[in-house]
Amino acid sequence: MGLSRDFWLVWTAAAVSGLGDGLELSAFPLLATHWTRDPVLVSAAAAATEAPWLFLGLLVGGLVDRWDRRKVLLIADSCRALLVAALAAAVACDVGNIWLLLVVLFALGSAQIFFDTSMQAVIPAVAGTGSLVRANSLLHGSATVLVQFAGPAAGAALFAVARWLPAGIDAVSYLLGVALLAGVRGRFRPARTSAPEGTASLRHSVAEGLRWLRDDRVVRVLALATVLLGMGSAAAWGVMVLFARHQWHLGGTGYGLLLTASAVGSVAGSLVAAPLARRLPHRLLLAGSAAGSATAFGLLTVARPAALAAALLAVNGLMVVVWNVVTVSERQARIPDALTGRVTAAYRVLAWGSMPVGGLLGGALASALGLRAALAAGALLLALAALLVAGGRAPLGGGARQEA
Numbered sequence: 001m002g003l004s005r006d007f008w009l010v011w012t013a014a015a016v017s018g019l020g021d022g023l024e025l026s027a028f029p030l031l032a033t034h035w036t037r038d039p040v041l042v043s044a045a046a047a048a049t050e051a052p053w054l055f056l057g058l059l060v061g062g063l064v065d066r067w068d069r070r071k072v073l074l075i076a077d078s079c080r081a082l083l084v085a086a087l088a089a090a091v092a093c094d095v096g097n098i099w100l101l102l103v104v105l106f107a108l109g110s111a112q113i114f115f116d117t118s119m120q121a122v123i124p125a126v127a128g129t130g131s132l133v134r135a136n137s138l139l140h141g142s143a144t145v146l147v148q149f150a151g152p153a154a155g156a157a158l159f160a161v162a163r164w165l166p167a168g169i170d171a172v173s174y175l176l177g178v179a180l181l182a183g184v185r186g187r188f189r190p191a192r193t194s195a196p197e198g199t200a201s202l203r204h205s206v207a208e209g210l211r212w213l214r215d216d217r218v219v220r221v222l223a224l225a226t227v228l229l230g231m232g233s234a235a236a237w238g239v240m241v242l243f244a245r246h247q248w249h250l251g252g253t254g255y256g257l258l259l260t261a262s263a264v265g266s267v268a269g270s271l272v273a274a275p276l277a278r279r280l281p282h283r284l285l286l287a288g289s290a291a292g293s294a295t296a297f298g299l300l301t302v303a304r305p306a307a308l309a310a311a312l313l314a315v316n317g318l319m320v321v322v323w324n325v326v327t328v329s330e331r332q333a334r335i336p337d338a339l340t341g342r343v344t345a346a347y348r349v350l351a352w353g354s355m356p357v358g359g360l361l362g363g364a365l366a367s368a369l370g371l372r373a374a375l376a377a378g379a380l381l382l383a384l385a386a387l388l389v390a391g392g393r394a395p396l397g398g399g400a401r402q403e404a
Helices: 005-035 038-047 052-064 069-092 097-128 129-161 165-181 201-215 218-238 240-247 252-279 284-300 306-336 337-369 372-392
Strands: none
Touching: 005 038, 005 052, 005 069, 005 097, 005 129, 005 165, 005 240, 038 097, 052 201, 052 337, 069 097, 069 165, 069 284, 097 306, 097 337, 129 165, 129 252, 129 306, 165 372, 218 284, 218 306, 218 337, 218 372, 240 252, 240 337, 240 372, 252 284, 252 306, 284 372, 306 337, 306 372, 337 372
C-alpha cells in the first residue's frame, strides 16, 4: 500500500526540521563554550533541551489530545523558528550570553515536546495503520541521516564561518517545515469527550492516559522494557568516550568515527526494519533486537581492535532503530486516537527519565569497579529487556487501532 501525499508532506517537514535539530547538536554546544568555560553551565546547556520532558511531558500529552494536532505542529515549529531567529540576531549583534542560550534551549525543548507528541499522534492518520512500520522506518531513517550525520557536520562548519549562521539557517529550516505542514489536508483533532475542559478535567485526562498505559498489557510491557533499554544504553554510552580512550587508545577523531559507525548501523536499521517486521513475529523481532544490543555491549567489554568496537556499535545502532520502529508502530496501532497524546507522553517521560538514572548508575559502577562494569551493567539491563518482551503473553504484531 502506497503512502499518501499528506504523509510525504509530514515526512518532509519532519526531515527539514530534523536538519535544524542536527545543526543545533554541534553549533549550540560550541556557542556555549564560546560564552563560558564553566563545566556546570556547559553541562546545563547540554541538558536544557531534555529537562522539559520531566516537567511538561504529561501536561503536553493532555493538551495535545484536546487540540488539532496539525495546528500544534504548525505552532511548535513557528515558535522554534522565532526562538532560534532571536538567538541568531543576539549572536550577530554580540549581545548574547550563556544565560540567554539556556533560556532559548529550555524553550526549544518545551516546543519540541509539543511537536514530537503531536507527530506521534498524526502519523497513524496520514499513513494508515497498515503502513505504520514503513512510515516509522522512513521517519527514523531521515532523522538518522540529518540529525546524526549531515546536521552536526554542517552546524560545526557554519559556526566556523559565523557564529550566528547555524541558528539563522535553523530558523529557516523550521519555517520551511511550517510551510510544508500547512499543505496537509484535514483536521486532526480527536473526538471530544463529555468531560468539561477545565483544569481539574485536564488532570483527570492525564490520569486517564496513565491508567490506560498501566492497564494495556502490550504497551505496559513495552514501556517497562524501554525503561530497561534506556537505562542500559545510558549506562554504557555515559562512559563510552572514556572506554574508547583507555581500551582502544582513541582520540577525539577516533571517537567520532565510533559514533559514525553507530549512525551507519542506525541507517541500516531504518532500511531493514519494515521488511523484517513483515516477515518475523514482532515479539521475536523485539526480543532479538534487545538481545543483539546486549550482546554487542557485552562483547565491547573484551573487544581489543577499535575496528571490532566500531562494528559492534554499528550492530547496536541497527538493533536500536529496529526496536524503536517496531515499538512505536505497535503503540500507534493500539492506542485509541483520543488518548494518543497522553499515552505517548507518559511513555516517553518514562523512557527519557530512565536515561539520567542509567547514566548515573554507569558512572557510579565505573568509579567503583572500573569502566568494564558500566558496559556489563548496560548489557545486563538490555538482556533483561529482551527477557521481559520474550516472556510476555499479550499478542504483538498489528493490533487494530481502537476508536475512543
